[in-house]
Amino acid sequence: MQLAINIAVLAAIYALIACGYVLIYRVSRVLNLAHGELMMLSAYLLLTTASLFSKNPLIALTAAVFLSLCVGVLVYLFLMRRMTGEMVLAAVLTTVALGVLLRGLVVLIWSAQQQNPAQALGWANYSIPVFGAGRISAAGAALIAVTTLIYAGLFLFLRFSRYGIRMRAAGQNPLLAAQRGISLHVIYALAWGLSTFTGAMAGILISLDSGLDSTMVLIGLKAFPAALVGGLDSLVGALLGALIIAAAEVLMIYYVDALLSDVVPFLVLILMLIVRPWGLFGTREELDRV
Amino acid sequence: MSSREPRASGYFRSSYDQGLRLIETRTQWTSLIAFLLALGAFPFLATSFQLDLACQVFLAVIGSIALMLLTGYAGQVSLGHAGLIAAGAFTAGILFKEFGAKFWITIPAAAAMGALIGLIFGLPSLRLRGLYLAVSTLALHFIVIYLGGEYETKRGFSTGIVIDAPRIGDLVLRDRKIWYFVLLAFAAVTLLISLNLLRSRTGRAWAAIRSHETIAEALGIGVAGHKLLAFVISSSMTAVAGALFSYYRGFVSVEAFSLFLSIQYVAMIIIGGMGSLLGAILGAIFVTLLPYVIEYAVGLLPNARSYAGMLAAFNYSAFGIVMILFLVFEPQGLVGIWRRVQNYFLLWPFKQKPLGGGRR
Numbered sequence: 236m237q238l239a240i241n242i243a244v245l246a247a248i249y250a251l252i253a254c255g256y257v258l259i260y261r262v263s264r265v266l267n268l269a270h271g272e273l274m275m276l277s278a279y280l281l282l283t284t285a286s287l288f289s290k291n292p293l294i295a296l297t298a299a300v301f302l303s304l305c306v307g308v309l310v311y312l313f314l315m316r317r318m319t320g321e322m323v324l325a326a327v328l329t330t331v332a333l334g335v336l337l338r339g340l341v342v343l344i345w346s347a348q349q350q351n352p353a354q355a356l357g358w359a360n361y362s363i364p365v366f367g368a369g370r371i372s373a374a375g376a377a378l379i380a381v382t383t384l385i386y387a388g389l390f391l392f393l394r395f396s397r398y399g400i401r402m403r404a405a406g407q408n409p410l411l412a413a414q415r416g417i418s419l420h421v422i423y424a425l426a427w428g429l430s431t432f433t434g435a436m437a438g439i440l441i442s443l444d445s446g447l448d449s450t451m452v453l454i455g456l457k458a459f460p461a462a463l464v465g466g467l468d469s470l471v472g473a474l475l476g477a478l479i480i481a482a483a484e485v486l487m488i489y490y491v492d493a494l495l496s497d498v499v500p501f502l503v504l505i506l507m508l509i510v511r512p513w514g515l516f517g518t519r520e521e522l523d524r525v
Numbered sequence: 526m527s528s529r530e531p532r533a534s535g536y537f538r539s540s541y542d543q544g545l546r547l548i549e550t551r552t553q554w555t556s557l558i559a560f561l562l563a564l565g566a567f568p569f570l571a572t573s574f575q576l577d578l579a580c581q582v583f584l585a586v587i588g589s590i591a592l593m594l595l596t597g598y599a600g601q602v603s604l605g606h607a608g609l610i611a612a613g614a615f616t617a618g619i620l621f622k623e624f625g626a627k628f629w630i631t632i633p634a635a636a637a638m639g640a641l642i643g644l645i646f647g648l649p650s651l652r653l654r655g656l657y658l659a660v661s662t663l664a665l666h667f668i669v670i671y672l673g674g675e676y677e678t679k680r681g682f683s684t685g686i687v688i689d690a691p692r693i694g695d696l697v698l699r700d701r702k703i704w705y706f707v708l709l710a711f712a713a714v715t716l717l718i719s720l721n722l723l724r725s726r727t728g729r730a731w732a733a734i735r736s737h738e739t740i741a742e743a744l745g746i747g748v749a750g751h752k753l754l755a756f757v758i759s760s761s762m763t764a765v766a767g768a769l770f771s772y773y774r775g776f777v778s779v780e781a782f783s784l785f786l787s788i789q790y791v792a793m794i795i796i797g798g799m800g801s802l803l804g805a806i807l808g809a810i811f812v813t814l815l816p817y818v819i820e821y822a823v824g825l826l827p828n829a830r831s832y833a834g835m836l837a838a839f840n841y842s843a844f845g846i847v848m849i850l851f852l853v854f855e856p857q858g859l860v861g862i863w864r865r866v867q868n869y870f871l872l873w874p875f876k877q878k879p880l881g882g883g884r885r
Contacts, residue, residue, distance in 0.1 A: 266656055317853050324602060324655060328795060329852050331788055336845025342838035456784075463660065494678070498671040501664035505649070508661045512653050 237369040242478075242485045244375040247382040250477035251437040252458035254389060254470055255430040261468040262406045262426040265315070265326045269334035270434055271455020273310075276337055277303035277435030278352060278442035278451065279345045285355035292356040300435050307431025311424045319423065338449060349448040358443070374444035381436055389429075389470060402426060406468070453497065460504035466517025475515060479503065545724055564709060568702045576701040578814065583708035584770050585809035587715045589793040591762035593805035594719055597794055598728065599755035600735030601650050602659040605666035607786035609760050611779065612642050613767025615673045618686040618777035628691035632768050639764025640757045642669070647756030651749050654738075666787060674779045685778030688771055704773060711769060715762055719802055722758070731755055792844070796851050798858025807859040815847065816840050 281299035318326040393399040404412040465472025613635040620626040649661040733741035797808025
């Protein structure tokens with residue numbers, strides 16, 4: 236039972252992070268390798284807003300999430316916008332460079348010590364018994380709830396709202412979308428904002444659960460296989476991929492070796508790349524034409 | 526093809542053989558000899574610290590040339606370079622620790638190990654391209670590092686493997702001056718091998734694959750074979766660099782081969798300039814020396830003491846900023862700047878090349 240709960244919480248973490256990768260990749264075919272760092276930045280922003288609004292934690296949370304959304308949009312406007320139309324690889328390397336920069340900045344501003352935002356907000360992380368057999372931490376439960384909400388929200392947004400449909404159009408064929416009067420820059424900026432927003436939720440909830448230091452980057456990177464296993468441009472795939480990766484990781488740690496935890500996602504990733512590079516639900520890349 | 530551009534102000538080649546020559550003009554001969562003399566004289570003038578820097582640069586040069594062959598010429602992106610360096614270093618370390626092997630066994634063994642791992646790294650490239658390939662090498666990096674860490678903990682070397690300095694007869698390689706020449710020789714040999722590969726059939730096949738795989742295939746180039754060859758050659762060079770690194774430091778530990786090291790190597794070839802061996806060298810020098818420049822600059826700040834613990838963070842930030850600046854404003858890298866300067870003097874007093882490139 237405890238295993239199932241652990242898997243569910245880890246899957247929720249990975250799914251929440253993976254949808255950030257998927258959103259950006261689906262819309263602009265760019266892989267955002269700075270997602271883990273952006274996530275970490277959001278958690279640190281919460282630390283600051285928590286000390287600003289120490290009386291009401293909810294305002295602090297909202298402010299931190301809103302700030303992260305702005306960070307995402309700004310990253311697009313000032314950095315990634317210049318890379319549209321360049322080689323995809325150059326854009327990906329730019330995100331890598333951004334990640335390195337953010338890692339340095341975070342330590343410069345907030346120091347490298349482990350921090351605890353839950354304490355700063357005045358919240359205690361207590362564990363809730365589930366069905367008598369296992370326990371789940373409050374933050375873990377919140378993670379599962381938030382992930383469900385965000386996936387439902389994203390689904391409705393992409394399916395029914397005006398901007399959601401525009402986003403899908405821009406992802407399918409940017410040229411035609413632009414010709415139909417869709418402003419690609421607005422759409423891309425929106426995708427970056429949404430992606431950092433979901434990343435921020437993940438980063439904040441993880442930091443509430445288990446404290447905050449630079450190892451969060453690794454969690455962000457480990458969630459990437461989840462996105463790829465499911466198919467880089469499919470949200471349903473990200474959900475399923477997260478479940479697969481989380482199950483593999485928890486079971487391997489439990490039955491084989493705890494040291495494996497950092498490698499298992501990448502082993503699954505390689506297997507997937509060999510068997511079916513485009514993932515479970517992803518669209519196959521087009522054939523090469525001369 | 527940068528190295529094939531005529532270096533003088535006109536185009537004086539009259540046969541195909543001349544186009545293949547590495548050194549064409551008398552000026553190039555004299556500058557080469559002057560450069561070699563300067564390299565030879567350097568260790569007798571430099572301080573021990575400067576020698577250490579030079580040795581680090583040579584090690585980085587070997588690695589970055591290897592990555593340049595793979596990424597800059599054959600067009601196969603790798604984000605797992607640190608994994609290969611680690612593989613070389615661990616091969617040397619394990620052979621030394623378990624069997625007491627001498628360095629003339631461990632270094633070829635590291636090269637063989639590198640070739641083997643390169644083959645494994647390369648296999649996904651037969652199906653994957655671009656982004657997906659980069660991701661698969663990234664994943665392999667983590668797996669190699671895991672295996673290294675596993676060895677360390679299982680054998681009880683959790684802090685790292687200590688390696689004795691190699692000895693040739695009675696000569697123990699401990700003095701920095703001797704190391705300088707050894708590493709210089711290795712870097713020079715790597716450079717020569719690469720230069721020769723690139724002007725041969727293999728190099729042209731790689732260039733064709735980079736430009737367009739399907740067309741390369743249609744032209745009768747064995748795409749799969751040449752891709753794997755690129756991975757094998759690049760990886761075995763890298764593994765040799767890793768083995769040399771372990772001997773030079775006298776110490777191997779997984780902590781030294783983080784993902785950041787891979788990013789640094791990618792940064793070397795970007796900052797240097799893609800598709801140019803000179804770029805690989807310039808990039809290696811730039812990226813290796815940057816942290817020391819930062820350290821110096823931070824030392825100049827008022828109340829420098831208080832920042833001493835944050836040096837790593839300053840390094841990361843500066844490194845990120847420099848990489849972004851190059852990607853956004855100077856995608857051609859340092860070599861692009863160098864060529865512009867060169868062209869300025871070649872064309873002086875004119876500003877533009879004549880139409881048609883002036884090469885008839």
